[in-house]
Amino acid sequence: MTPECERVLDQLDGPLPPDLASHAAGCADCRALLEGFQVLAPPASAPPPVLINDARLEQTRRQSLTELAAHPKPTPWWKEVAVLLAAYLGVGVLGLLWVGRHGMMLNSASPLAVVLVALLIVVGVGGGAMVAMAPRQRAWPFTLVAVGALVVALAQLSGRSGVQVRPFLAGTLGCMGAEVVLSVVPLALALVLLCRSAFQPVRALAAGLSSAGVSLLILHVHCPDGSAGHLMLGHVLPWFVLAGVAVFIRSRLPSRSFAP
Numbered sequence: 001m002t003p004e005c006e007r008v009l010d011q012l013d014g015p016l017p018p019d020l021a022s023h024a025a026g027c028a029d030c031r032a033l034l035e036g037f038q039v040l041a042p043p044a045s046a047p048p049p050v051l052i053n054d055a056r057l058e059q060t061r062r063q064s065l066t067e068l069a070a071h072p073k074p075t076p077w078w079k080e081v082a083v084l085l086a087a088y089l090g091v092g093v094l095g096l097l098w099v100g101r102h103g104m105m106l107n108s109a110s111p112l113a114v115v116l117v118a119l120l121i122v123v124g125v126g127g128g129a130m131v132a133m134a135p136r137q138r139a140w141p142f143t144l145v146a147v148g149a150l151v152v153a154l155a156q157l158s159g160r161s162g163v164q165v166r167p168f169l170a171g172t173l174g175c176m177g178a179e180v181v182l183s184v185v186p187l188a189l190a191l192v193l194l195c196r197s198a199f200q201p202v203r204a205l206a207a208g209l210s211s212a213g214v215s216l217l218i219l220h221v222h223c224p225d226g227s228a229g230h231l232m233l234g235h236v237l238p239w240f241v242l243a244g245v246a247v248f249i250r251s252r253l254p255s256r257s258f259a260p
Helices: 003-010 018-026 028-040 054-070 077-099 111-133 142-158 168-194 201-222 228-252
Strands: none
Touching (some): 003 018, 003 028, 077 111, 077 168, 111 168, 111 201, 142 201, 142 228, 168 228
16 A cells, blocks of 8 residues: 555545545546445535424414513613612611610711721722613623722721721621621612623622622611721621522523623
């Protein structure tokens, strides 16, 4: 067997180049090999025809027209932000009344520090809602959301009073539980609204930080414990965990629309 015959053998599953085709035409061994391969090779089969169900197609068309007639225009995105912020406000007021049965403003840090950190959290809550719902910016950078969350966390720690009023474990677990309970309604509403667009992890993260930021604000003004360990484990850590839970749950929920 010549080297050309070996090349023909290597290319049996495709068309031969001109030089090998001319060789095979004058080589008895290659002709026999090609004829045998053509006999053994399965014939190319055409793909099965696609059957169209006219009745199902008409049903889908009618459903689409019915939905378009019922909702001819999409809901403006700012209305969703307004609904979300209104829910935040309601939960914030009710939550502060609930945890403040024996006193609302128990943070013993300097009034200026309390106000500045509270304003920063409010800005984060509103900004997170905008990032989560605004459609114009399709791909918010993760760095923007992460840096914003880090700034809020550092502000919490830097503006602390340093006072430890309650036992560390009891106080930390109490704040953890309160933050989770107060975040259920805002987080659930944010997830429902997020399902009206395609899943984007950064938007879900911003929504989680924003919705859990309501309880973070309540604890900031109410909690009398201001040690670094308590604030980190009882306030900041649950805030981050709830944001991660929001991303996880949203990734498992179906999207009602795949618009950006």
